């Protein structure tokens with residue numbers, strides 16, 4: 001039976017999709033039959049992160065067929081829009097219908113693992129996703145270490161607990177920056193938000209990633225950075241192995 005893991009964040013732009021895509025690719029490269037479902041309905045960035053922006057999903061009487069990135073199956077709201085530059089301007093009920101279509105009508109076949117890139121925040125859309133996908137065995141919460149994120153991350157944890165979804169841990173993204181000239185590592189936001197949350201709410205920190213221009217550059221080229229020969233890829237693989245141990 002497939003294991004479904006969600007990736008969520010308190011707000012946008014913290015690296016949630018980057019984490020989801022690289023987790024799914026990592027699991028797939030380790031031999032698990034993996035699917036990646038991008039339900040970040042207003043900002044589906046996964047097609048671009050896998051160089052699949054121009055692809056559209058085939059729909060037939062069996063349902064909506066995922067696209068392939070190597071052997072990994074990928075579905076995104078971005079594959080259902082007429083053009084990659086189109087924005088989703090649907091109102092509530094239509095949005096919920098689109099989420100329901102992707103969740104219930106994607107033809108995944110047999111999967112070992114399904115990674116969900118959930119909408120940011122704890123609003124209606126995130127709630128619909130978590131209620132429709134009722135087999136989520138754990139949630140990874142991506143955060144950056146500013147104080148301002150702390151409030152949102154606490155809300156995300158409370159949200160998961162209210163829905164009985166176990167929180168696997170926090171991924172502390174953009175935690176530091178290594179100077180390319182001298183190598184000195186500087187904490188970008190010295191607030192230690194992840195540590196505070198971890199202590200107060202009894203949630204483990206899965207690991208930290210630096211702010212790394214190679215991560216951003218790799219995403220922009222449509223290559224998941226875990227496939228690159230860069231130090232951050234090794235850090236990410238350690239984090240992903242920790243997650244894998246928790247879900248297998």
Ligand code: ADP
Nearest residue numbers: 012013014015016017018210211212215216219
């Ligand atoms: P979200 O899904 O939370 O909105 P994304 O995963 O789309 O965030 O990331 C936002 C931007 O930040 C992307 O351009 C991505 O490549 C970049 N990014 C994410 N994590 C890092 C990092 N650790 N270092 C540098 N850039 C990053």
